[in-house]
Amino acid sequence: MAKGATKEAKGAPPFGAIHRHGFVRVAAASPRASTGDVAFNVEETLKLAREADARGIDLAVFPELNISSYAIDDLLMQEAFLDAVEAGIARLAKESAELKTVLVVGAPLRRADRLFNCGLAISRGRILGIVPKSYLPNYREYYEKRWFASGIGLDGLKIEVAGQAAPFGPDLIFAAEDLADFVFHIEICEDYWAPQPPSTLGALAGALILTNLSASNITIGKADERKLLCAAHASRCGAAYVFSAAGPGESTTDLAWDGQGSIYELGELLAETSRFDWGSELAVADIDVQRLRLERMRNGTFNDNARAAGYPEKSFRRIGFAHAPDMADIGFERRLRRFPYVPNRPELLDQDCYEAFNIQVQGLARRFQATSGTHLIIGVSGGLDSTHALIVAARACDDLKLPRSTILGFTMPGFATGEETKGNAWSLMNALGVVGEEIDIRPAARQMLADMDHPFARGEPVYDVTFENVQAGLRTDYLFRLANQRGGFVVGTGDLSEIALGWSTYGVGDQMSHYGVNAGVPKTLIQYLIRWAIASNQFDEPTHRVLQAILDTKISPELVPADEKSGMQSTEERIGPYELHDFFLFHILRSGQKPSKVAFLAWQAWKDAKAGLWPIDYPESLKREYDLATIRKWLEVFLFRFFQLSQFKRTAIPNSPKVSAGGALSPRGDWRAPSDGTAGPWLDELKAAFGE
Numbered sequence: 141m142a143k144g145a146t147k148e149a150k151g152a153p154p155f156g157a158i159h160r161h162g163f164v165r166v167a168a169a170s171p172r173a174s175t176g177d178v179a180f181n182v183e184e185t186l187k188l189a190r191e192a193d194a195r196g197i198d199l200a201v202f203p204e205l206n207i208s209s210y211a212i213d214d215l216l217m218q219e220a221f222l223d224a225v226e227a228g229i230a231r232l233a234k235e236s237a238e239l240k241t242v243l244v245v246g247a248p249l250r251r252a253d254r255l256f257n258c259g260l261a262i263s264r265g266r267i268l269g270i271v272p273k274s275y276l277p278n279y280r281e282y283y284e285k286r287w288f289a290s291g292i293g294l295d296g297l298k299i300e301v302a303g304q305a306a307p308f309g310p311d312l313i314f315a316a317e318d319l320a321d322f323v324f325h326i327e328i329c330e331d332y333w334a335p336q337p338p339s340t341l342g343a344l345a346g347a348l349i350l351t352n353l354s355a356s357n358i359t360i361g362k363a364d365e366r367k368l369l370c371a372a373h374a375s376r377c378g379a380a381y382v383f384s385a386a387g388p389g390e391s392t393t394d395l396a397w398d399g400q401g402s403i404y405e406l407g408e409l410l411a412e413t414s415r416f417d418w419g420s421e422l423a424v425a426d427i428d429v430q431r432l433r434l435e436r437m438r439n440g441t442f443n444d445n446a447r448a449a450g451y452p453e454k455s456f457r458r459i460g461f462a463h464a465p466d467m468a469d470i471g472f473e474r475r476l477r478r479f480p481y482v483p484n485r486p487e488l489l490d491q492d493c494y495e496a497f498n499i500q501v502q503g504l505a506r507r508f509q510a511t512s513g514t515h516l517i518i519g520v521s522g523g524l525d526s527t528h529a530l531i532v533a534a535r536a537c538d539d540l541k542l543p544r545s546t547i548l549g550f551t552m553p554g555f556a557t558g559e560e561t562k563g564n565a566w567s568l569m570n571a572l573g574v575v576g577e578e579i580d581i582r583p584a585a586r587q588m589l590a591d592m593d594h595p596f597a598r599g600e601p602v603y604d605v606t607f608e609n610v611q612a613g614l615r616t617d618y619l620f621r622l623a624n625q626r627g628g629f630v631v632g633t634g635d636l637s638e639i640a641l642g643w644s645t646y647g648v649g650d651q652m653s654h655y656g657v658n659a660g661v662p663k664t665l666i667q668y669l670i671r672w673a674i675a676s677n678q679f680d681e682p683t684h685r686v687l688q689a690i691l692d693t694k695i696s697p698e699l700v701p702a703d704e705k706s707g708m709q710s711t712e713e714r715i716g717p718y719e720l721h722d723f724f725l726f727h728i729l730r731s732g733q734k735p736s737k738v739a740f741l742a743w744q745a746w747k748d749a750k751a752g753l754w755p756i757d758y759p760e761s762l763k764r765e766y767d768l769a770t771i772r773k774w775l776e777v778f779l780f781r782f783f784q785l786s787q788f789k790r791t792a793i794p795n796s797p798k799v800s801a802g803g804a805l806s807p808r809g810d811w812r813a814p815s816d817g818t819a820g821p822w823l824d825e826l827k828a829a830f831g832e
Contacts, residue, residue, distance in 0.1 A: 155768070155829070156469035161740045162430025164322045165473060166349060166382050167192055167200040167422040168401030170413045173389030176212045176221070182228040185245060186235055188420055193239040196470035197424060198322060198463065200241050201351045203386040203399075204329045205257065207232070207247040210355035211391040216248050216255065216287040225249075229260065229267075230302035237265030240465065242314075244326055246353040251299050251308065254289035259326040259353045260301075261314050263461045268314055269307040270299055273328040274338050281357065281395060284330075295455070310338055311456050313347045316463035321429035323458075324349040329356055332369055343377035344446040345456035348432045350379050355386040357395035363415065366400060375407030378436045380427040388418050403427070406435065410474060426474040431731050438732070476745040479719065479755055480726040481636075481665045481800050486756045493672035496665065496799050497532070500657050503797030504631065505536040507655045515628030517619050520549040520569055520576070522561030527568060527690050528666045529633040529657050531673060531683075534572045547574040548626055552581045552618060554611040556701045564690050571683040581614045588614070603700040612645035616652060623654070632656035632794055637663035637718050639793065639805050640725045641778070642786025643711070651789050659796030660804045662725065663718040667691060668755060675757065715781070716774035720746070720766065724778045729803040729811060735779060735822050736829035742771045772826065779822045788815035 153160045169188045174180040185202060192200040204210055208225050215221050225247050236243060243262045248255055249270065256272035272291025276284040291310045299308035316322035325342030332339065332352050339350040350373065356366065366383065374381040380403065387399020401413035403425040410425035436442050446452065477484050483492030508516065516533050520526045530549060537544050551565045569576035588610050590597035596607055619630045632653025634644050639659055644651040658666065670691055674684045694710055712718060723742050727733045733741070745752065749765040791807050803810040 152829075152831070153467035154469045155736075155740065156472075157467050158426050158470065158472060159319060159465050159467055161737045162321060162428060163426040163474075164198045164319070164349065164429050165196055165424065165426050165470075166380070166403060167195075167197045167424045168382050168384040168403055168411070168413060169200050169202045170384060170387045170399040170401045170417070170421045170423070171202065171206060172418065172420050173203075173206065173209055173386065175209050175389065175391045176215050178208060178221075178224045178228040181207050181209060182232050184420055185232060185243070188422060189232075189236050189239055189241055189243055192241040192422060195422070195424060195473075196466060196468075197241050197422070198319070198465060199244065199324060199349065199351070199382070200422070201244045201382045201384045201401075202246060202353060203384045204259075204353040204355040205246045205248060206353070206386070207245055209390060210386050211357075211393065211395060211397075214287075222248060222250060222255075226302050233262055233265045233267060233302060233304070236262060239264065240463070242268075242324075242461075242463070244324075244351050244353065246328065248288070249299065249301060251297075255287055256291055257284065257288045257328060259328050259351075260306075261312075261324075261326060261459075263463070266461070267301060267304045267306040268461050269312045269457075269459045270301065271310055271312055271326040271328070272308070273331060274310050275330045275334045277330045277333075282330075296457070307457055307459055309457070312459055313342055313345055313456050314459045314461065315346075316465075317460045319463050319465050321348055321433050322463060323347050323429075324351055326351050326353070328352065329354040332373060337373065339373065339379075339381075340377060341449060341452045342456070343379050344442075344449050345452035346458070348379055348429045349427060350374070350377060350381045352381070352383045354383060355390070355397075356400075357386075357390075358398035358400070358415075363398065363400055367402065367409070370402055370404045371407045371409065374404040378406065378432055378439060378442055380405045380429070380432065388416065406432070424473045426472060428474075430737070431733065434732050472744050474744075475752060476741060478745045478752065479664045479668070479722065480730075481662045481722055481802050482668045482755050484753070484755060489672075489756055490676060493669055493676070496661070497535070497669055497673070497678075499797050499799045500532045500661065501535045501539060504532055504655060504657045505540050507795070508536065508540070508629075511629055511654075513623070513628040514546070515623075515626050516547045516631050517623045517626065517628045518547060518549050518631040519615055519619055519633065520551050520565045521557075522551070522564035522568070522690060522693070524663065524666050524670065524690065525633040525635050525638075525658055526565075527687065528635075528661070528670055529631055530568060530572065530574070531670075531679065531687075532657055533631055534574065535678070544573045545575050547572075548622070548628065549574045549576045550619065550622065551576065551578050552615045553578070554581050554585065554615075555607075561693060564686060564693065567686045568683070568690070571686050572679070579618055581611060581618065584614055585610050608700065609645045609649060613647070613649045616645070616650055617648050619653075620648070629654035632796070633658055635659070635661055635663050635666055636805065637722055637725070639790055640729075640786070641715055641721060641781045642789050643715060644789060646789050646792075651793065653794050656794045656796035659793060659806070660799035662722040662800075664722045665800070671757065716777050717764070717766075719764070720771065720774050721778050724775055725782070726802045728782070729805070730801075735775060735826040739768065739771055739775055739826065739829070742766070742775070743768045746771065772830070776823060776826065779826070780819045783813075783817055783819035783822055785819075787813050787817060791815050 171184040261268040295311040325347035398415040595602040798804040
């Protein structure tokens with residue numbers, strides 16, 4: 141049982157079992173080869189197959205013609221050699237009968253007086269089906285048409301191989317009968333260099349994992365070309381793509397081989413083999429096939445393409461097999477992003493942050509151009525959100541060739557405003573050169589509370605939601621009236637995390653503005669963008685010092701006064717860590733994952749602060765970890781607030797630019813939901829997952 145978990149649901153696999161949560165473990169196999177030595181090649185294939193089985197791998201993909209070797213030229217036309225290949229396949233099938241791993245291997249096979257370059261799917265000793273290569277290269281260093289016939293058009297056929305009868309043709313996809321979404325397709329090398337690879341139709345027919353057995357000799361720059369093709373095809377097909385190229389041991393008479401193997405999911409590289417390595421190797425990753433299906437389900441273009449192609453699912457043969465996976469906790473072979481909204485590519489960090497920042501800058505600049513106003517009005521608290529909105533506004537003024545005095549910043553201290561945050565607000569406005577003013581809202585707030593006969597007005601320490609929202613509402617009310625008076629419009633500072641949780645005051649409150657510049661950016665990304673602004677010298681040194689001071693300050697709405705028993709009001713102590721809520725939001729909003737699956741993912745990402753990758757230059761002091769019980773606690777808070785409590789606020793939010801592919805919450809964009817919905821189905825699913 142996972143640490144911190146409650147009891148497992150009765151009869152359910154362990155919570156840590158990947159198969160329970162929609163994952164399939166795959167491998168790109170790079171075996172040692174020996175030119176034309178079938179017995180050696182079969183033995184190396186079996187060694188990797190046994191290793192794959194021991195590691196809980198569901199599907200292992202080997203290189204093109206790995207049983208015979210690829211670069212053997214006219215040996216392919218020798219009857220004795222082809223007999224040896226079939227004998228090798230028979231041995232492979234027999235000796236893999238007790239292995240759970242499905243093997244996809246390559247071999248030359250005879251049928252109807254022709255020779256075909258084939259991929260074979262073998263499960264527990266049974267040859268599930270055989271796919272002939274469709275596109276045979278016959279240019280530059282390739283002469284495959286000298287030996288092989290194309291499989292194009294050979295749909296619906298069968299073949300006898302190694303004492304077994306098996307389906308034969310390019311019209312096959314393979315589907316586990318007892319593991320949801322484990323559906324794969326086979327294509328071979330040149331097939332995916334074609335303008336329309338056969339796997340495109342395989343994907344449209346329902347295959348979620350696309351496999352490629354490749355020989356693919358190496359030349360300068362070709363490794364990058366393979367990566368480009370794999371990533372693009374996985375992204376376009378809403379699939380995983382498993383690619384395995386021949387490695388050392390193939391004949392180097394005229395060519396060389398690097399053994400590149402890789403696994404992609406929706407365009408993202410999950411695992412790859414080393415190259416030019418003399419040893420055998422498996423690149424292993426857990427594919428989220430459930431996520432792939434959910435992505436396709438919400439992508440109307442994918443389904444329209446299936447219709448335009450005549451619904452390939454009607455013509456493809458779906459070969460079922462009993463996989464019988466071990467429903468056990470076998471670990472997790474996948475790197476997860478703790479911060480899914482934060483750029484995680486060190487080599488492209490600056491570019492990603494530049495794009496995120498400038499999406500906001502351009503959105504605000506264009507909206508300002510479209511108005512008749514002369515000023516940007518913004519409330520500056522010294523907190524993260526208003527800080528980021530202010531530096532975006534400053535850059536927008538720079539881009540529009542307007543003086544930063546176009547920005548009118550207002551600090552509006554209330555009953556709990558701290559000297560540190562107020563000082564940071566003033567320091568930032570001064571450093572940026574914007575016009576700063578201060579309006580003390582306490583007299584107006586006292587008057588309103590007195591008019592309402594609130595206990596606080598009688599001297600009682602009652603700090604309820606009315607007490608908080610009187611202050612929040614007054615601040616926004618002042619900003620709108622100031623915009624009327626000064627000829628401007630109000631820049632909203634609320635971020636995506638707060639919008640998801642409904643952590644805002646509705647109506648005349650921080651939920652409303654003329655333009656919500658931060659509404660597409662979650663709290664975790666705002667923190668990182670401010671760090672990036674410092675690291676990339678977006679402003680001058682005095683500004684950077686203030687930005688760092690703001691980053692070091694606890695996140696707080698500063699609406700409830702501190703007393704001798706407690707420190708400053710903490711948002712995260714009340715509603716939970718934003719880093720977890722942003723994680724929950726991404727996986728629920730972007731992919732529609734079940735709560736139990738989201739809990740599993742969060743647990744894998746956050747259970748050990750020393751494991752996995754953190755965003756580059758992330759402060760050591762902020763590297764936290766959470767057990768499963770804590771994750772579940774805050775996930776329940778998120779589900780209730782997101783699905784039941786907060787939609788009415790989102791339905792009425794102002795315009796704002798979408799920033800992340802993870803989604804936005806505008807009712808005109810990514811997320812549309814009823815304001816009077818319930819969180820019941822999500823909370824019930826989570827409880828059931830823990831046997832409650």
